[in-house]
Structure formats: C-alpha cells, structure tokens
Amino acid sequence: MSGRRYIVVLVLVWALILTWGVYLAFEGTRMARAEEEHYEDLVHRGMLTFAEHCVVCHGAMGQGVVGPPLNREEFRGHPEENRDVFDFIVQTVRDGRPGTTFPRWERLMTGEWASYTAMPTFGSVHGGPLNELYLRAVATFIMMGDWTQVGAHIPAPTIPEDREELLERLPNGTGLTEEESRQAKEIFVDRGCIACHTMNGVGGKVGPDLTQVGAWTQLTPVHEWEAFLREWITNPPAMENRAPKYWSNYSGPLPYAAAGAGAQRDASAVAERLPATGSPVERLPQDSAAEDARGVWMQIPIPEARPLGPTQMPALPMTDEERAALARWLARIGR
Numbered sequence: 001m002s003g004r005r006y007i008v009v010l011v012l013v014w015a016l017i018l019t020w021g022v023y024l025a026f027e028g029t030r031m032a033r034a035e036e037e038h039y040e041d042l043v044h045r046g047m048l049t050f051a052e053h054c055v056v057c058h059g060a061m062g063q064g065v066v067g068p069p070l071n072r073e074e075f076r077g078h079p080e081e082n083r084d085v086f087d088f089i090v091q092t093v094r095d096g097r098p099g100t101t102f103p104r105w106e107r108l109m110t111g112e113w114a115s116y117t118a119m120p121t122f123g124s125v126h127g128g129p130l131n132e133l134y135l136r137a138v139a140t141f142i143m144m145g146d147w148t149q150v151g152a153h154i155p156a157p158t159i160p161e162d163r164e165e166l167l168e169r170l171p172n173g174t175g176l177t178e179e180e181s182r183q184a185k186e187i188f189v190d191r192g193c194i195a196c197h198t199m200n201g202v203g204g205k206v207g208p209d210l211t212q213v214g215a216w217t218q219l220t221p222v223h224e225w226e227a228f229l230r231e232w233i234t235n236p237p238a239m240e241n242r243a244p245k246y247w248s249n250y251s252g253p254l255p256y257a258a259a260g261a262g263a264q265r266d267a268s269a270v271a272e273r274l275p276a277t278g279s280p281v282e283r284l285p286q287d288s289a290a291e292d293a294r295g296v297w298m299q300i301p302i303p304e305a306r307p308l309g310p311t312q313m314p315a316l317p318m319t320d321e322e323r324a325a326l327a328r329w330l331a332r333i334g335r
C-alpha cells in the first residue's frame with residue numbers, strides 16, 4: 001500500500017468513527033428526551049388517576065386519612081433506579097391487601113386511633129379500573145409527581161338539583177327519629193359538607209366517603225365516636241389526634257383477651273407498657289358495665305406509627321347546636 005492510499009483510508013476510517021460517534025451522541029440525547037417525555041406523560045396520567053381514585057382515602061396532597069400518607073420520602077425516586085419501591089407500589093395498588101376495605105378505626109387506650117382498613121384492589125386483572133399502564137402511571141406519579149397539582153383535577157361533585165331527592169338519598173341515623181336525621185341532613189347540605197363528601201353516591205370527592213361513617217368504629221363506644229366527630233367538625237385543623245396514626249395490615253378478628261379482674265385501667269400506665277412496633281397494643285372498653293365487670297382487655301396488633309400531614313378540611317361556621325346534631329347523626333349512620 002502506498003503512503004497516500006494509506007492516509008486516505010485512515011481519513012475515511014476516522015470520518016466514519018466520527019460520524020458514528022456524533023450519531024450516537026445525538027441518539028443518546030434524543031432517547032433521553034423521549035424517555036423524559038415518556039415519564040412526563042406517565043406522571044400526568046398518574047396524577048389524573050390519583051385525583052379520580054385515590055384522593056378520597058389518601059388525600060389530595062397524599063397526606064393520608066382513611067389510607068396512610070403516601071407523600072413519604074421513602075417513596076420518592078426514579079422508577080428505574082428504585083425498582084423495589086416502584087414494584088411495591090404497583091403491586092399494592094393492583095392486588096390490594098387482604099382485609100376489610102371498609103374504614104375501620106379503633107381508639108386505643110392512649111387515645112390514639114389505629115386503622116384496620118385494607119387497601120382495595122385496583123388492577124383490571126381483578127376486575128378493577130386500572131390496567132398495567134395506569135398502575136405504572138400512578139406509581140410513577142407517587143414517586144416523581146408534584147402533589148400540589150392533584151387538587152385541581154379532582155372530579156366535580158355529583159349533586160342532584162332537586163333538594164328533596166338529595167335529602168332522600170342521604171342515609172338516616174340508626175336510632176334517631178326521622179325528624180332528627182332530616183335536620184342533620186339539611187345541615188350537611190346547607191353548610192357545604194356535601195361539596196366535599198359523598199354519601200350513597202351523591203356529593204363531592206375531596207374527602208372520604210361518609211356513607212357509613214357511624215360504622216367506622218365498632219369497638220369504640222358510639223358516644224366516644226360522636227365526641228370525636230363533634231370535635232373534628234368544630235375545628236379540623238386544630239385536631240392534634242385527628243385520625244389513625246397506626247396502620248395495620250392485620251386482617252383477622254379484633255379479639256378480646258381477658259386480663260383478669262382488677263386489670264389496670266389507667267391510660268398512662270398502659271401508655272408506659274405500650275410496646276414498640278410489631279406487638280399488640282391494648283385497649284380497655286370503657287362503656288359497658290358488663291365489660292367493666294369482666295375486666296376485659298382487647299389485643300390489637302399495631303405495626304408502625306405514621307402521623308398524618310395537616311388536614312385539608314376547613315372549619316365551617318355553624319352553631320354549637322348544629323354541630324351537635326351533625327355529630328349525633330354521623331356517629332349513627334350505618335351503625
């Protein structure tokens with residue numbers, strides 16, 4: 001090979017390598033951009049999905065109420081790099097968790113609330129509304145999305161125009177007279193609760209569905225639940241112990257365990273004995289004389305404390321009588 005030819009070949013080879021390199025570099029950015037757009041699209045779909053299906057239980061800011069807070073640092077990251085978190089979220093939303101998806105809160109002797117509500121099933125493989133694309137989207141949103149955007153996309157309330165029809169749809173309180181229920185239902189509509197809460201398929205989708213809010217607690221005496229609801233309605237943002245702090249995957253019965261007569265009744269003493277996570281916490285039912293006589297303790301497994309973020313429910317102006325009537329009714333719907 002002559003020297004000249006050699007140089008020509010060398011130049012050609014170099015030109016080829018260069019073009020290829022430049023092509024690869026451009027391809028890299030092009031793909032990175034496509035990838036970015038792909039994630040933007042997923043996050044957007046996920047945000048809409050969250051607004052439609054998840055806000056009622058997890059809150060518009062992911063702050064938690066019926067379901068635990070999801071705006072937690074441990075969930076943040078990129079789905080590609082934090083595969084475990086991503087898979088965990090997708091699986092939880094697709095398959096749900098065993099147990100009752102009906103809200104179930106019980107008050108512990110410390111005065112704190114524990115939740116025994118399970119996550120419902122959302123995957124279309126189980127007949128739910130979300131196919132794999134939307135499951136991935138909602139998980140991506142939880143990991144990468146902007147929580148402040150959800151609020152604007154919550155579906156509008158469904159409220160019949162006819163007032164009588166609306167009042168008719170709202171449930172009555174067990175053990176209340178027709179008149180007492182009606183009075184409370186009118187307050188619920190006129191004070192705007194209906195704009196954020198659904199009952200029997202009518203109302204808003206900002207806060208939890210309250211169709212059977214009276215039955216959310218079963219071991220907690222109705223008067224305690226009523227007192228909680230009344231305090232809650234009076235000034236939600238001021239409630240320190242507003243809702244569950246302990247979230248359990250426990251799906252069995254909530255048993256009573258006899259602790260013998262003369263069992264310790266002092267809440268502070270129980271608090272001292274409060275075990276670390278993963279073990280039972282006890283609560284002494286305080287309402288009925290029969291239970292008093294037996295000195296019965298209840299054993300409930302409690303896994304992990306996860307305090308909720310600030311509430312989004314405002315304090316609505318109304319009279320004390322109106323609050324009392326509302327709480328009396330709420331504590332007895334579905335009970």
Ligand code: HEC
Nearest residue numbers: 053054057066067068089092093097117118119138248249
């Ligand atoms: C009926 C109320 C309800 C609805 C609606 C709901 N969730 Fe849940 N979710 C829960 C409850 C309750 C838990 C806690 C269950 C447990 O720990 O067993 C939970 C748990 C979760 C968890 C696991 C959190 C953890 O710390 O382990 C994720 C993730 C989750 N939900 C995402 C969603 C998404 C996304 C949607 C909407 C598609 C949704 N949830 C709709 C009630 C609900």
Ligand code: HEC
Nearest residue numbers: 059065191192193196206207208233242243311312313316
């Ligand atoms: C602007 C929307 C909005 C309005 C209006 C509203 N709520 Fe709520 N409510 C919420 C949200 C959001 C939650 C979920 C809890 C949270 O985010 O802190 C909630 C929770 C609740 C709960 C569940 C208890 C708990 O501890 O979470 C009850 C009961 C309730 N509201 C009753 C009412 C009643 C009664 C009214 C009318 C006086 C009312 N709400 C008005 C948004 C609203």
